[in-house]
Amino acid sequence: MDSTMRAVVLDGPGGLDALTLRQLPIPRPEPGWALIRVKAFGLNRSELHTRLGLADGVTFPRVPGIEATGIVVDCPGGELAEGRQVAAMMGGMGRTYDGGYAEYTCVPVGQVLEFRSALDWAVLGAVPEMLQTAYGSLHVGLDAQPGQSILIRGGSSSIGMATAVLAHQMGMTVISTTRNSAKIATLQEAGVDHVLIDDGLIAHQVRELVPEGVDAALELVGTPTLPDTLRSIRFHGVACFTGMLSNQWIVPEFYPIDYLPRGVPLAAYSGDAADLPADVLQSFLDAVAAGRMTIPIHHVYRMDEIREAHAVMEEGTASGKLVVLP
Structure with missing residues (x-):
């Protein structure tokens, strides 16, 4: 595995140009945490509030992003098996510790839900939050x-x-x-x-x-x-x-x-990962795969298009989820 990763960084509140794409060291998880290779992440108004300086409790510089989907790379405590598909969300992601706007993210295992799905990562990235x-x-x-x-x-x-x-x-x-x-x-x-x-x-x-x-x-x-x-x-x-x-x-x-x-x-209502039972997530994904449910996705971006994606979110012109693939 490489020692560095691409990530979107906010040095402080600002406009679209405050979102900068950089190379950062890949974080190392401690016991009780998991390192996830991010395959997709959704955009949320929470991250807009962070960028605009409206969110409380945020420290900078910060990799934003309150959710991500991907694959477990390392989990020192053994709570999550390497290679498992997971969704991570909330619990300080993108606010008090670096979040999902990156190729890798390191999060507490309590913020992680496991699932199994053959759906495209762009679809899976729209789901968690x-x-x-x-x-x-x-x-x-x-x-x-x-x-x-x-x-x-x-x-x-x-x-x-x-x-x-x-x-x-x-x-x-x-x-x-x-x-x-x-x-x-x-x-x-x-x-x-x-x-x-x-x-x-x-x-x-x-x-x-x-x-x-x-x-x-x-x-x-x-x-x-x-x-x-x-x-x-x-x-x-x-x-x-x-x-x-x-x-x-x-x-x-x-x-x-x-x-x-x-x-x-x-x-x-202001929820956390614990408010979404793992079986509800799995059942929802299974229903989408079977064509019984639909995930509303407006557009899928690459990470180097993050400013364009944030502009659409800020304008409020999207019908459905904005998703980014690292």
Whole structure:
């Protein structure tokens, strides 16, 4: 094995030019950690927040990336066998220690899930964080049940589309929003029953479809649309705040009695690798391989195109996941 690797490095917050491609020493794992040869990694808004200086707890210089898929190269503690296919995510990746934007990454074994799949690495690279967040939002944040109705605010994001796929499989009635009418067909292919064009105020459109309000709502845009999302929910329904595509996640001068509709609970979800059971990941990948599930991928890039990929993520023009192959 070579002694160096290519990696994307951030010396500090900045624009697209802050993302620099360099040669770094390949890290060496200590007991309790695993060295993974990265075959693909997905892009996430978390990494955009890191680049823009909006993320807490990040130290620089840093290799960003809160997820990666690849093959185990070394695991001194023996928890993971060499050569196994794995997905790594969260737990400080790309924030407090170097993450997945590299040819190799070294992570705690507790952040790693094993799987077996013959799917292309570009497809596998789209899955870990997207599936973990969608699954966790549905089952931890919303406690969603088959046959319920759900509003996905920010539905054309990768997490929004993955949530639609899972909710459709559960037999839920799925309502998703997008600001771009060109994305309607893509959302419908993901299993969305009703697509709403989001002008910032869509609660009245939701209640035209479901007069009493939806059973559950997933907020992926952020605090600018949250009050309107809350007004879309039935009495004793639930909202889950998971994402902030708007880069706004703080409600100034929050007064709960005035802000929250009567009888509508507001939950939040911020998950970890432990929130995605290994058997759920394996079942999802098996279903994709069998053609029963679809992974929404917008585009696949090479690592030297990382600035272009980040530009698309920042513009918010993607319909589905952005994936990078080292």
